[in-house]
Amino acid sequence: MQDFGNAYATFVAQNYGAVICIFAEPLMKIFISAREAEVIACGIGYLRIEGAFYCGIGCLFLLYGYYRGVKRPEMSVVLTVISLGMRVLLAYLLSARIGEVGIWAAIPIGWGLADLTGLFCIRYGKKAENT
Numbered sequence: 001m002q003d004f005g006n007a008y009a010t011f012v013a014q015n016y017g018a019v020i021c022i023f024a025e026p027l028m029k030i031f032i033s034a035r036e037a038e039v040i041a042c043g044i045g046y047l048r049i050e051g052a053f054y055c056g057i058g059c060l061f062l063l064y065g066y067y068r069g070v071k072r073p074e075m076s077v078v079l080t081v082i083s084l085g086m087r088v089l090l091a092y093l094l095s096a097r098i099g100e101v102g103i104w105a106a107i108p109i110g111w112g113l114a115d116l117t118g119l120f121c122i123r124y125g126k127k128a129e130n131t
């Protein structure tokens with residue numbers, strides 16, 4: 001049942017991201033007055049970047065579940081540290097070069113780096129265990 005929950009979470013995350021991309025402006029206007037055009041524009045940029053890459057966090061959730069399932073829960077912690085640590089570092093570095101978009105872009109890049117790490121460890125970790 002947990003696997004069904006993980007699969008459902010990924011499906012919802014991907015579709016949720018699509019909805020956020022399409023309806024970014026009306027969603028922002030729920031929380032921000034229409035007179036705050038600059039704040040709305042900033043929020044729309046954030047939502048569109050995040051929404052476009054929501055599958056990255058969905059994949060990360062699947063990797064967390066995988067590692068718990070194969071009795072390696074410490075890898076979930078490692079992936080979380082990579083994801084969060086890279087987001088902070090990249091937000092700092094990218095914002096200096098490309099402004100606020102760099103902050104928003106750091107989040108899905110952090111997810112992607114954690115995803116790649118998790119997949120790399122699945123692929124090459126088994127070979128190391130078998131030798």
